[in-house]
Amino acid sequence: MSVIGTSVRRADGDDKVRGAAVYGMDYTEPGALTARVLRSPVPAARIRRLDVTAAAAMPGVRAVVTAADAPGRSGMFFALRDQTLFATDEIRYAGEPVAAVAADTAAQAEAAIAAIELDLETLDAVLDVETALDDGTRLIHPDWESYETLVPGPRRGNLAWEARTERGDVEQAFREAHLVVEDEYRSQRQHQNSIEPHAAVARYENGRYVVHTPTQFPFNVRGRVAQLLGVRPSDVRVVVPTIGGGFGGKLDAMLEPIACVLAQRAGRPVRLLNTRAEELRTCGPRENAVVRLRTAVAADGTILAQDGLIIADNGANSSGETVACANVAPLVLGGSYRIPNARYVSQVVYTNTPPTAAFRGVNAPYCVFAQEMHLDHIARELGVDRRELRMRNLLRAGEPMVNGQQLDDAYLVEAMQTVDRLRPWGELTAASRPLRGHAVVPLTWITNPGPGGAGVKLEEDGTVTVASAAAEIGSGAVATGIRQIVAEQLGVRFEDVNVSPTDTDAAAYDNGAQGSRTTFGMGNAALEAAGKVREQVLDVAAGLLEADPADLELVANAVRVAGVPDRQLDLATVAGTALMTRGPISATGAFVAPPIPFDAGCMTGALFTHFAAATYHAHLAEVEVDPDTGRVTVLRYAVAQDVGRAINPQMIEGQIHGGVVQGIGYALFEDLRLSDDGHVVDESLETYRLPTSLDVPPIDVAILENPCPYGPLGAKGAAEPSIIPVAAVIACAVADAIGTPIRQLPLTPFAVLRALREGRRSRDL
Amino acid sequence: MSYSFTLNGQTVEATTPGLTPLLTVLRDQHGLQGAKLGCGEGRCGSCTVLVDDQPVAACLFPVANVAGRAVRTVEGLAAPGAPLTPVQDALLDHGGVQCGACIPGVVMTLTALLESEPAVDAATAKEALTGNICRCTGYVKIVEAAVAASGRGDQA
């Protein structure tokens, strides 16, 4: 029986439920020192004097480091190298590292931090993303022109980056439009808040840095540590213990370079672990943003053109993914509907605030929120049913999205029809009543196309080991998916496939647990390697069985002559024979998503240019609003999601549930606020509220299989996208419930009461 | 000060200031790293252990308060190599575990619930879990697992 499509238990599950799994936050080494970081108390300042002499002489202190110890300049994905590990002359955000200490005990490290002399001349903080680009605003990076970039991109002053996508004749289409609608939307910062905080344990060994860290993307951390410290990537080895959640927040180097440089200076292992407050204050959240959309439509609701401006807050530097993902905004705005003429400008702007970063779905949740509220506005103006407007403009198979990429396998209509079977739109609309609302939203999304390599070997006992540097972020991609794919290819039991611990020294480059790529990218690499192992097995077995390899099959941990059950060999025998005759059975595989045709000329400043292994989705929400408290209750939720091929349906459902609930938090209450003086207000989970079990509605899930020709066994990415349409569909449903549009996230009770009041006032006029 | 209590059935002694969080004693003195320091502020529940069969947030609970009482942690549920408890088993069977950082706390909360409630339905399980934040799973499969482990077999 095939293991593909079965809900096998995760290989790391037993240790996890027993409390035996060792997480990054649990890990330490003999003799490890404790580290603490001195962080800036203000958002903008010039450093007049920084003196660590007294601190370095204190009892138990083994190392004190500052900018002088980490000369490199870097940036996430090396896209824009505007970050130093420690502030040099200028402070650019409250919480920016200034110095770090390693000491025998935490108390000694804290005392030393307190003894560091730091004299600052405060500067005017630039905090507002919308005025940061105004003429005369102080430049946060006066040296911006000297920074290196991965690809050329338009930028100037406080405009860290600009990505543009433009196709067709937008002006002409606006001139000919039946109706032009214009709106502006705002969204907040959302913090990943993995249960495990960031943690790093580093040592310096034989001239190399060895760091244990629960990162999603070990090779990125390796490269970033190297760049910040001014060494070669191969001078750094990253080892990944069990990861206690990431959601994008653990893609980038954070504490690792600090622990590394301290360990080198101290000559001892160094452990650095964030508190929850440090997490909230300094670890990059999803960026706050403003989205302006102007759309031209025909009388029947056909979209003729769209003009969009997306202003995203980069924070003080590009140590998060916001610059790298700038062009994701145009792609997602123009990826679900037919928009023949489009112009999107995506600006990433510096402010004196903590850097923003990747959070599941990157720029998409607020772009989709804006697009969908805006479409409801158009539907209202035209008197067209909201679902009907969407169906009319939905991209069909073979039609191009905004970058000219033809979506040959578009499955949006099927996704919309599937949620309609689960929760029929006609019935919901017929049963509508005040303070109850519903909405439906389609989505096209990307699978991260990045590279990955794997090794597969047949052990002497007939089991299989995969060497891979893919990180098991919790999704089950390594703990189930890759093992299932390899087990299927080699006809062995799921339990007989092991995967090596994640270690940059032990396996080929891997592009990290991001954008749902592990089962897809690493799955492909492992599948290729397993295919080569299969050929070697058949070759050896053919000799032993005196049969043609073409007549052999791999079933139940054995090779047998098809149709002749008693002519078979177990894999251990094959492996043992191979050792004597040809050497060990092993092979490698490599993958990067194949190129897809698109119109490269329509984009500038784009690091993401197209949607590889695109997936298609529809989400539906039903909500109720309490007019006295403003509280929104999500009554019911439905998801139809194209996964290409479902390798492990139960794990996919878990990803869908988890993404929807994170989306509910984003839609209704999660909000990492900044004070007027540039400090993070929500520095504990008391005011940064996370969804609890009571916030979860019944969620209907339909998994759609629309295979990808270059996915492993047809699979596409499945883990990331379920968060993306949630804020949009809930906001549209709330707007439907109260008869008033929503222009800002999150929909806290106060915001909903305000909207209710405004709605009443405008109806009274 | 010295405080004596039972830890997973064995009598132990903790010599430490009375306000030391129980979690610190468990992790640093007894090497029990199952319970996690997720927030240290009593908000996430990843540090949940049982004191006289009641779930407590060990990151805040002072060790002085466990003197003479019985503390149980996730490590005390199923001996190494022994079969999982119904709660642990159901969590895996239903796909209720992703990153797993919340899971030791969830397991303890549900263990206490199942010991005190003969028949747990989805609403009761959700109510009991409000102190355990899970950022990964959306709780659906954890709730399903709780109901299944209590043997009622009905669904959320």
Ligand code: FES
């Ligand atoms: S660590 Fe105790 S409640 Fe979070």
Ligand code: FES
């Ligand atoms: S499984 Fe990751 S926090 Fe619950």
